Amino acid sequence: MAKNLKEILVDNSNGLVHMWLEEVAEKQKEVTNSAISQDLFENTNREFVNIIFGSVEKESLTSDLDSFTERVINLGWPLSYLTDGLQLFKRVAIEFLIEHEELDVPVPKVLRHVDELVNPIINQLVNEYSGSWENTVSLQRVALQELSAPLIPVMDNITVMPLIGTIDTERAKFIMENLLDGVIKHHAEVVLIDITGVPVVDTMVAHHIIQAAEAVRLIGSTCILVGIRPEIAQTIVNLGIDLSKFPTKSSLRKGFTTALEMTNQMIVQTNSEEQTIEELIDSLDRSKQS
């Protein structure tokens, strides 16, 4: 008997597909996504329903389903597209079977049978989808960690650590380790910590920065905190945080100048010097002429 139900569904697949497509189109009108072209949408719908039928017919999950899910995920379509589609399919199938004339199966049985046919597909899709998300999240985590505490040796004895984004406990730990390792490795005398990209400096962030600066001092180098925006300076004062133990500057440029002074270095612009000499000679010539 179970087989009969399935056969009825498969035999009438054309009608069902038609009904399903209409329902889906109706549903999609409510949540129209203008970014998706109508053609792509219809094609995907058609493919989707064929895959559902393929799975229902064989009563097993096909590899088509996997590749289809993967494509939908890559397109960035929401999971609700797939689950809604399958729910609609269930409804269409049930309605069709109940209204089918030659059928003398009690309604609960019909419901149960359709459930048995469709639910494995839903489960598979949801698993696939959430698996893909978990994968993305963990990859991003790794990517974020790679970005979290870069150390750039810009010149002899001067190293810069630009910090961008929120600092949490885990990252603070990472920053400290990287900073100290880098100072030793690059023989840095001065380290500039740039917090231009840190959105909020609360007591915890400040605490971690103070600790890092203190640790840098202990290994014999100096830490300069740069990139303190005006609004951040005001909140730091309001919070009553004491940052007087190490030099601070408003911009990386100013901090870098200070760092050069501290390491007895200088940046000389060769071009402009030539120019000034030429100008000097020119003006001398002119003064002679006059």
Place this chain on the structure above:
Amino acid sequence: MDFRTCVNIQKEWDIVGARQFGRDFSKKLGFGIVDQARIATAISELARNIYLYAGSGKICFDEVENVGSRGICIVAIDTGPGIKDISQVMEDGFSTSGGLGAGLPGVKRLMDEFDITSKTGEGTEIRVVKWVR
């Protein structure tokens, strides 16, 4: 009291969520950039206190109005261990976690109004208000 929106604090990253929401909300109310930073920092402190000491709780946001001026009201609610001696935590430099101890007194200075009620074993509620200038 019914709040317009609440952000649950359970993980460390929820602090960022609450802060971001507070910043957007204060921007919508017409706060300047410095006050936005103040509000975001205050939320950060309150949310971190919830995360560190109570484990979980929530930060609620609402718009308040007083004769002619508008403001943001932020309430941090938790059901944690509570604070035994409130005057002690309001002192600068007091911390049980090895931090700077500037959190709560700092929040008080960052905001215009500050109310704290706490019962040992029942939880803490901190209500702060900042007016648009």
